[in-house]
Amino acid sequence: MEQLHTSLAVEKAAQSKIDQVDFSKLVFGKNFTDHMFICEYKDGKWQQPRVVPYQPITLDPSAKVFHYGQAVFEGMKAYKDANDDIFLFRPEENFNRINKSSERLAMPAFPKDYFFEGLTTLLKLDKEWIKKGNGNSLYIRPFVIATESGVMASPSMEYTFMIICSPVQSYYGGEVKVKIADYYSRAANGGFGAAKAAGNYAGQFYPTKLANEEGYQQIIWTDDATHEYLEEAGTMNIFFRINDTLLTCPTSDRILDGVTRKSVIAMAQHMGIDVEVRPIKVSELVEAANNGSLKEMFGSGTAAVISPISGFANKDQFWELPKQESPMAQQIKQAIVSLQYNETEDPFGWRVKVD
């Protein structure tokens, strides 16, 4: 894509809203910082990128995003260390992924320099919103929506790319019990499950509500054709510890290629843990639970980094997982989190300082 470089325009908020926010009682994704990044696509190209005060957007009721779901997003975080320096974690992965998602939805790629100049400017302007210590971070939500007016079912010719930011503590609280999907599905073979596309989420709400009513917080999705293979959770990839081996399934066109998943695999290997990436059958999990070799299960994702699972249901049976003295989930999480907060070395080159 040819793209003329236009330098970023910045309009500062007259007054910060930060004093209205209680940082000890944050609800995930409910408060947003003082500024946002916005860039419109029309006439075949991305227009002047801007950082402006956080504000509502106005669209025609016929805007394609409302009717045809042409919308993709990312989720990433910024962390502050003890010296008030700000860091991102593998941000190129998110940048690459949003463009991959866009491609699958027939949406235009966003230029890399716009993305990083916009993000960096935003983080510097709103740096007071990034709190240090224990699980605090700034959740960053880049997203693209189709804005052309008109209800013809065809790709939009106009889009808006935005980045909004929300201060967060940790995503999941309490025990997470999961249910293995045996009827509903998240994604089709040859579908767009591998894209971080809006349409992949709404379809999960109803089955998840049913699972919630049965006492499970999350669903572990399986392949839609046979429901025999374990795939991923609603907003997390999934890992199993059988004896001392860590298992996760390969990604496919049905599964999101998670940045945390990749990082867990690499970090576990770095820590000397045996990792196997291969298809995992529900029946294998049940067998391992029955013979006691299943030690742990956990989800991986940007929001929670690692979210331990305390038990799973398959059809009408429920297995409670054994408590571990020093869970692998905890060790790997600690190693990744320390790296994110600049408390340890970074042998991988994952940490990116914002300056």
Added chain:
Amino acid sequence: MEQLHTSLAVEKAAQSKIDQVDFSKLVFGKNFTDHMFICEYKDGKWQQPRVVPYQPITLDPSAKVFHYGQAVFEGMKAYKDANDDIFLFRPEENFNRINKSSERLAMPAFPKDYFFEGLTTLLKLDKEWIKKGNGNSLYIRPFVIATESGVMASPSMEYTFMIICSPVQSYYGGEVKVKIADYYSRAANGGFGAAKAAGNYAGQFYPTKLANEEGYQQIIWTDDATHEYLEEAGTMNIFFRINDTLLTCPTSDRILDGVTRKSVIAMAQHMGIDVEVRPIKVSELVEAANNGSLKEMFGSGTAAVISPISGFANKDQFWELPKQESPMAQQIKQAIVSLQYNETEDPFGWRVKVD
């Protein structure tokens, strides 16, 4: 759902935009009438329904529709007869279906009296926009979007229901050649393909673009597990005439239960045509094309009623369909269209006069 009846509020447009529209050169879904219907859901119930001048809507950038695709819609039409009376075609089907779609996406049902009072009021206010004769109609787009602010991946607690209307001529022009899907898919088993949900459309744009580049206007989707069974097109159900039998596949959780499909089946039977509703294999279609028993293929949908298909590609082979003297597609279309425009009797009770 308990719902207090609130009577409709109406605010008329100061001035009509109708003079700015060239009704002989309409682009599908690009022009909208002077008014729209809007009703918001919050605090667990639908608020005061209103008909107001057509206008943009304002949302927070974190509104859930932008991130998680919680959005459903309908497509229906209003027709004018020679006496300037206005008619709808099976509108209860669309009303029932939007609530079925909403349920699958964990969205609240919309009250029936609000729907029909809103729609009728809108049609009467904007009746000048409905032109009589030859393919002219008013395309009606009811839709619901998730409007709560916040990027937590969970069902929205706030929604907006709207109806917007667009004057149209006919949807498809020219020859339609289709490609049978052998890699990409539209819907998963246990997914939400049967819902008229925004997320089902964006995922089709990229594969359709690839098909367009190969010279095909549409894709015929197949089951995602095997690609062996014919399912439906992007915005149409699909029919095959083999010898003198009309075939279409059964609906499922992957296939939209089209109002036109039902009507084609009933009308064809009424006309004495032999109709079979059963799974249809790609291999059966290829065999019928090879031995000359495949006479016609067509899509059915509100936009075009019936859209004849001139040929299909499967893998690397293309079959041109024979030209028929008096195509079944044309006969059935004529019968349905005459009924819609109040030119013939309506033995089915499908036509509903607006007054």
